[in-house]
Amino acid sequence: MKPARFSYHLPATVDEAVALLAKLAPDDGRIIAGGQSLVPTMAFRMAQPPHLIDINGIAELNRIDVEGDIVRIGAGVRHAAFEAAGAVPGVTGVWLGQVVRHIAHYPIRTRGTFCGSVANADPASEWCCVVAALDGRVVAESASGTRRIAAADYFEGVMATSRRDDELVTAVELPLLPDGTRCGFAEFSRRPGDFAIAMAMTAYRLVDDLIVEARIAIGGAEPFPRRIAEAEAALNGQPPTAAVFAEVAAIAAAAVDPMEDSNNTADYRRSLVRAMTLRALEAAA
Amino acid sequence: MSDIKSMDAAEKVEIALDINGRVHRVRVEPRKTLVDVIRDDCGQTGTHIGCEHGVCGACTVLLDGEPVRSCLMFAVQVQGRKIRTVEGLQRGDDLHPMQQAFMDHHALQCGFCTPGFLMLAVGVLEKRPDISDEEMLEVLSSNLCRCTGYQNIIKAVRAAANAMRTAG
Ligand SMILES: Cc1cc2nc3c(=O)[nH]c(=O)nc-3n(C[C@H](O)[C@H](O)[C@H](O)COP(=O)(O)OP(=O)(O)OC[C@H]3O[C@@H](n4cnc5c(N)ncnc54)[C@H](O)[C@@H]3O)c2cc1C
Ligand code: FES
Ligand code: FES
Numbered sequence: 001m002k003p004a005r006f007s008y009h010l011p012a013t014v015d016e017a018v019a020l021l022a023k024l025a026p027d028d029g030r031i032i033a034g035g036q037s038l039v040p041t042m043a044f045r046m047a048q049p050p051h052l053i054d055i056n057g058i059a060e061l062n063r064i065d066v067e068g069d070i071v072r073i074g075a076g077v078r079h080a081a082f083e084a085a086g087a088v089p090g091v092t093g094v095w096l097g098q099v100v101r102h103i104a105h106y107p108i109r110t111r112g113t114f115c116g117s118v119a120n121a122d123p124a125s126e127w128c129c130v131v132a133a134l135d136g137r138v139v140a141e142s143a144s145g146t147r148r149i150a151a152a153d154y155f156e157g158v159m160a161t162s163r164r165d166d167e168l169v170t171a172v173e174l175p176l177l178p179d180g181t182r183c184g185f186a187e188f189s190r191r192p193g194d195f196a197i198a199m200a201m202t203a204y205r206l207v208d209d210l211i212v213e214a215r216i217a218i219g220g221a222e223p224f225p226r227r228i229a230e231a232e233a234a235l236n237g238q239p240p241t242a243a244v245f246a247e248v249a250a251i252a253a254a255a256v257d258p259m260e261d262s263n264n265t266a267d268y269r270r271s272l273v274r275a276m277t278l279r280a281l282e283a284a285a
Numbered sequence: 286m287s288d289i290k291s292m293d294a295a296e297k298v299e300i301a302l303d304i305n306g307r308v309h310r311v312r313v314e315p316r317k318t319l320v321d322v323i324r325d326d327c328g329q330t331g332t333h334i335g336c337e338h339g340v341c342g343a344c345t346v347l348l349d350g351e352p353v354r355s356c357l358m359f360a361v362q363v364q365g366r367k368i369r370t371v372e373g374l375q376r377g378d379d380l381h382p383m384q385q386a387f388m389d390h391h392a393l394q395c396g397f398c399t400p401g402f403l404m405l406a407v408g409v410l411e412k413r414p415d416i417s418d419e420e421m422l423e424v425l426s427s428n429l430c431r432c433t434g435y436q437n438i439i440k441a442v443r444a445a446a447n448a449m450r451t452a453g
Contacts, residue, residue: 005316043338106405192423233404
């Protein structure tokens with residue numbers, strides 16, 4: 001189908017965009033970033049925003065900045081940017097470079113943005129799972145000021161977040177993991193490029209051959225991605241052995257409350273969480 | 286605020302689209318997708334429309350050299366940028382090596398998906414002539430073909446990649 005009519009606005013600065021949002025958000029005016037989630041929903045007429053505010057003309061948003069051990073990803077940065085080696089420094093950059101290959105397909109990654117995925121908050125978004133795994137922060141700007149929202153306070157449900165409609169996500173901030181951190185990622189989808197049915201992200205360091213600073217986040221299974229504290233606690237202090245990984249994967253599977261849909265029962269998703277956690281831990285080792 | 290460009294929903298606005306080096310001046314509503322404008326308003330019907338929601342890849346064109354889904358962009362968004370479509374591949378009477386390879390390897394049957402596959406493969410190989418076979422397979426998995434079973438498309442793209450590398 002064809003999208004319904006909308007007025008189109010092309011601001012050149014964040015200030016202009018935020019002023020437009022203040023005026024048009026009450027009338028369901030929306031931001032368009034990469035358009036790779038919004039335009040399909042408009043084509044289905046599931047979304048019929050009367051105004052689109054296009055942020056692709058705002059040059060100041062097209063940046064990845066590193067300050068100390070924080071990387072700040074601007075709202076104009078496309079998925080494909082993370083495929084280039086060195087886009088983000090250190091182990092975090094290498095890891096993001098592996099994760100990005102699972103997001104949709106190349107011609108979609110040339111347009112879709114990191115922050116657009118985080119604003120959209122699909123349960124199976126890889127970037128949302130990254131933000132949860134790393135305790136990232138969402139930078140939300142409106143006419144009344146700027147908020148930094150921690151991941152744990154940001155995700156609220158299926159495509160529901162604590163961002164207000166009049167707030168523009170100008171950037172997402174992620175902590176850079178220390179050198180030597182081992183990172184793993186695994187997801188299951190029926191065809192390459194499809195949204196995953198479940199995914200797991202893991203990171204840890206070894207001190208004296210024992211695991212410290214364990215992070216385990218699960219996406220796709222529940223309405224929004226989150227760290228699984230029980231599984232992390234079981235991993236910390238242990239050696240990276242097959243037996244430990246198997247036990248931790250079982251704990252993660254028991255801790256989640258999976259969604260059901262016409263293709264996937266909760267039990268099936270739970271088994272996938274176990275398998276993906278195990279694979280992510282093995283990939284990190 | 287005075288610098289913000291705004292276009293009213295119901296009104297047609299004049300835009301200039303650079304397709305294969307030729308500028309088309311057309312009047313369109315903001316809601317019209319790039320692929321619809323390329324086909325209906327600019328008359329370049331080589332680019333096809335399949336699903337209209339980003340899944341099939343039939344509408345793939347190059348935007349400043351990058352493959353994109355032209356059903357997931359609005360034409361008003363691409364002013365001042367360079368668009369390449371399948372009509373721009375041929376040089377005079379000579380087919381592009383990718384087009385030739387598709388013929389030689391029977392990489393098309395009905396041909397519906399072909400313009401999308403051609404633009405996808407050409408766009409990626411121009412940027413990354415030495416892309417690995419595995420990565421190329423991953424790239425090609427983004428487009429759908431209901432006829433060929435993909436194997437001949439993969440053979441054609443491999444052959445064209447070699448031809449494009451030798452031609453420099
Ligand atoms: C065939 C297909 C397969 C896909 N597969 C995957 C996949 O496997 N994994 C995955 O994660 N994604 C997938 N996607 C979605 C893709 O990653 C999108 O790019 C992403 O979800 C949204 O980013 P965008 O920049 O395109 O946002 P848009 O589509 O422009 O916007 C999405 C929503 O977020 C809002 N928004 C966007 N940016 C901002 C901002 N800066 N501030 C406030 N609000 C904002 C918009 O108003 C809109 O409501 C797929 C898409 C397609 C078409
Ligand atoms: S028509 Fe654009 S991807 Fe199918
Ligand atoms: S040749 Fe018919 S769809 Fe590909």
